[in-house]
Amino acid sequence: xxxxxxxxxxxxxxxxxxxxxxxxxxxxxxxxxxxxxxxxxxxxxxxxxxxxxxxxxxxxxxxxxxxxxxxxxxxxxxxxxxxxxxxxxxxxxxxxxxxxxxxxxxxxxxxxxxxxxxxxxxxxxxxxxxxxxxxxxxxxxxxxxxxxxxxxxxxxxxxxxxxxxxxxxxxxxxxxxxxxxxxxxxxxxxxxxxxxxxxxxxxxxxxxxxxxxxxxxxxxxxxxxxxxxxxxxxxxxxxxxxxxxxxxxxxxxxxxxxxxxxxxxxxxxxxxxxxxxxxxxxxxxxxxxxxxxxxxxxxxxxxxxxx
Numbered sequence: 001x002x003x004x005x006x007x008x009x010x011x012x013x014x015x016x017x018x019x020x021x022x023x024x025x026x027x028x029x030x031x032x033x034x035x036x037x038x039x040x041x042x043x044x045x046x047x048x049x050x051x052x053x054x055x056x057x058x059x060x061x062x063x064x065x066x067x068x069x070x071x072x073x074x075x076x077x078x079x080x081x082x083x084x085x086x087x088x089x090x091x092x093x094x095x096x097x098x099x100x101x102x103x104x105x106x107x108x109x110x111x112x113x114x115x116x117x118x119x120x121x122x123x124x125x126x127x128x129x130x131x132x133x134x135x136x137x138x139x140x141x142x143x144x145x146x147x148x149x150x151x152x153x154x155x156x157x158x159x160x161x162x163x164x165x166x167x168x169x170x171x172x173x174x175x176x177x178x179x180x181x182x183x184x185x186x187x188x189x190x191x192x193x194x195x196x197x198x199x200x201x202x203x204x205x206x207x208x209x210x211x212x213x214x215x216x217x218x219x220x221x222x223x224x225x226x227x228x229x230x231x232x233x234x235x236x237x238x239x240x241x242x243x244x245x246x247x248x249x250x251x252x253x254x255x256x257x258x259x260x261x262x263x264x265x266x267x268x269x270x271x272x273x274x275x276x277x278x279x280x281x282x283x284x285x286x287x288x289x290x291x292x293x294x295x296x297x298x299x300x301x302x303x304x305x306x307x
Contacts, residue, residue: 013096167210
């Protein structure tokens, strides 16, 4: 008799045939002897390369694999669809060009069983470029329990983790109750802070097991007006869902928006909105906030002078 499904490993693929076999092989190695407690769900969204044939060969050789082809062309909708198919108590998401370290999931399942967190976070191991190097050796490190305020602070100052859903464990019910927005980009930045506020137990480990491939032309690297609109919606959502005492740290994100995307903001008529939000922040409480880096304090003074 098969054991109840504890974890759904969700892989989203779009034109990643060059790396997909390596990704799938790394999942098998990462599961190790925990295979019987997990399922793999692969969503191939609008690929025009050889991704589908790779997926079909993989599924034919491995049990507990389900896959679908979709034409959603929207990562928020793709993630929601995948979660709706999942049967595990927890969800772990991967992109189709990333890799996992051998044996890590088997270790993590023991933590999920023993501590039953809402969210279990760990650092990502960022890799730049398209070549696959040798996999680092996996070393388990017991997680620590974060308060919600500590988790929000670490997220806002980009300490230890950012708004990535890849490589993190989320209780599936949490994602069913709080779906992703229908965004083509920054869907994670919109949802991540909300889930932090709605979690009762958040774990974090320094030990990374997810190798994140950072492309020079990734979704968040090459910006378009539509992507910037998604970024604005995600940053606005931080103001809406996070407690007021985090406003100074959220302002740092608004400063990044106005500094990096000035031309498009003016072109789209959104410059005044962003400028007004930054000026709403009391200057004294920003400058004397010990959690804000000096570089952002200098940027704040410059933005206030120029706008």
